[in-house]
Amino acid sequence: MAIFENLSLNKLSSVEQEIYRFIVNNLEKIPYMRVRDIATDAHVSSTSVFRFIQKVGFDSFPEFRFYIKNHLEKAHYETDEKQVKLEERIGQLNMTIFHPDIEYQIKKMAKTLQQADFILFMGMGASGALAQYVARKLANIGYFCISLDELTYPIRSFLRKDQKNALVFLSVSGETKELIEVISGLAHADSVHKYCITAHKESSLAQLCDYSIDYAIKEERKDIFLDLTSQLPAMAILETLIGYLEESTCQ
Missing domain, CATH: 1.10.10.10 (Winged helix-like DNA-binding domain superfamily/Winged helix DNA-binding domain)
Incomplete structure (x- = not known):
């Protein structure tokens, strides 16, 4: 001032x-x-x-x-x-917004990612920015990890049958049409573990994944289409996940 x-x-x-x-x-x-x-x-x-x-x-x-x-x-x-x-x-980050077994859930996802030969994070908008962030950090500690927000990209070219693949979808609503189309196209893909981090455990995306981690957050929007919902809960989950994976590389 x-x-x-x-x-x-x-x-x-x-x-x-x-x-x-x-x-x-x-x-x-x-x-x-x-x-x-x-x-x-x-x-x-x-x-x-x-x-x-x-x-x-x-x-x-x-x-x-x-x-x-x-x-x-x-x-x-x-x-x-x-x-x-x-x-x-x-x-908003108090523990009541997470599942009581949140630590177990994150460790379970970390164990799968630790054993994966290839990791792909996907999201759109703010979730896409988070996907890029976490993929970069995991690559920094030695994991073969990338992110995509261009959901028309032929991701099957990354998913070889002779490797363990892990896909992590980020979506607050769990109803992002483009993500649902991507995961639906991988329904019968072998050697692919599908995870999602979302605010709605009963969402279409969560139902299509092998495993989901959910949290509670009030969704905020401007002019219907502009999502202003806080990403702090998802970020807390992802940072904890990164921490577990970093520890595993040091053992």
Whole structure:
């Protein structure tokens, strides 16, 4: 938040710049200081301080102090608002949103991925971004893992019969049409383990997978088609999964 709107530092004299620096570095003190106090601490004259105050748009020192006091109160209020929003978001990660056996579920998926020769993460939109993120991290620790959000890609070209393949689908709704079409086309594929991470364990996607991990989250949308739902629960599951797989590579 700017203290003095439309103030150009280049147009201030060297003395005025000293006064400005002192004020911005001591905002909490200013409402309780006199002109003389500011002048003494900034090593300038009282006249220079008063001229600066007039230059930034105030007729008197009390008016200036009142402005600074309001500025601080507004800044503190905005900080408190941000803190509430942060606490609300983090609060979504309490353990009640996960299945009681969430740790077992993640370890079970980790064991399958650990034994896989090829791992593919798939999702669309924000879920696609998560898929790319986790695939990159698993590749960094030595797994043959990629992500796709281009769901028309012929993924069968990756799924050789002489290797163990693991597919992980990410979808909040579990009803993403394109993902369902992909997994339906793999219904009879051999050596393919199909997992999904979703907010709806009864969804079409979860029913088509061999195994699913679900969580509870309030879905948020704007203009129907714009998904604003938090990805924090899915991210927590994925980060824990990555942790288990990283531990297995160090053993």
